[in-house]
Amino acid sequence: MPTCFIDFLSALIVLSGMLENTPYHHGHLRQSLIDEGLKALEQSGLESLSLRALAESLGVSKTAPYRHFATKRDLLTVLAAEGYQLFADKLEEWEKELINIKGKERLNRIYKVYGEFALGNPELYRLMFSRLGNSLHSERCRINAQRSFAVLIRLAEGMLDSQKDPRSLVLSLYANLHGWAMILLDDIIPPDVGVNSENWQEFALKPELY
């Protein structure tokens, strides 16, 4: 069955729900839970995301979500997978833009791009890189996490003069990127140091200091 036809039927269902009283079957519940979940996540934070509230805001009974996700954690895992996919897509996109940029400037751009994702999707990023979200037993999470990591490796290799094992470099880079992301997201630096989400890049990368 073609997708556009499904969309058409769905539209009919949605319309009929708006005219008559809401139908017994939602029709889109699984996807709606994901969409609304991502929205609620970013708006209200991970801590206060609840299946019941989600269900209510979709006009559906409190236990309806359990027909699609066995536990709340399963929903969160899917949300994280969504995030990992988005992240990998973004990274591959940015990789193309950086193809002709070398050396220190490349490093600067990587920081910029990584920070943009983390600070642009703070709650999603936090979920992805938490015990809740990093569930690598989830196929989708694992695959897309590896895609992201592969991009980082390729980006790092482009900066590596020697033919050494790039793992050390990419892991150092990764720790730095993730460290900065968490530091900025969770406001860890004492305020008198004068670092914030605007100027952090001035401090982030000073390899000549080592």
Added chain:
Amino acid sequence: MPTCFIDFLSALIVLSGMLENTPYHHGHLRQSLIDEGLKALEQSGLESLSLRALAESLGVSKTAPYRHFATKRDLLTVLAAEGYQLFADKLEEWEKELINIKGKERLNRIYKVYGEFALGNPELYRLMFSRLGNSLHSERCRINAQRSFAVLIRLAEGMLDSQKDPRSLVLSLYANLHGWAMILLDDIIPPDVGVNSENWQEFALKPELY
């Protein structure tokens, strides 16, 4: 009133509680909540720490803790403050040990020591550097966080050749340390990369690669 006398009275109260049935007043509730809270935190994790369970395990009613902590968050803030103090103490202690160690070896030791704390107190570390715990409006948290940061600055200055602003170096170092801590605590690296809490230091610091 001397401390030892208070301790003696407390011991009496505890003893009487063991002989007769538990007395109406606990006597040590605030401190017991902190101690038991730290224990439960490390044993069962931050997510499943509950005031009610804590109260029950101390043989006290479910609302008794609210006589000492207005909200659950307030208890967590105190636990975090406890962590920050412990952290600062450890760092200052280690600073003395590193006083005659210079250059790259010093850097290695800093990584070792920082990792030991984070991996040795995983739940406490996570609490301290989360939105819940990093409450810098708490005097004790702020003061001890600054103490820790000050140690890091001094340690970094000892490695700095030039007379430049040490903030960049210390912030890079900090991002790296915290990044590695979170990466190891939350199992973020894809397993096929082959990094774990045993061998991470082999990868952590390769400044010559930059």
Added chain:
DNA sequence: TATCAATGTAGGCACTGCCAACAAATAATT
């Protein structure tokens, strides 16, 4: 000795995740 503030208890409210039993609508089978 009477009073009072500190520190405990009991009951309850609103919320949560999730389980079991039942109902409706859609898909599959005869």
Added chain:
DNA sequence: AATTATTTGTTGGCAGTGCCTACATTGATA
């Protein structure tokens, strides 16, 4: 086309949570 089975909803309920109000007990204070 009629019947059956499966999917996807609903209601009610359980145990757990943070935290509020009202009340009880106690040691310190006047």
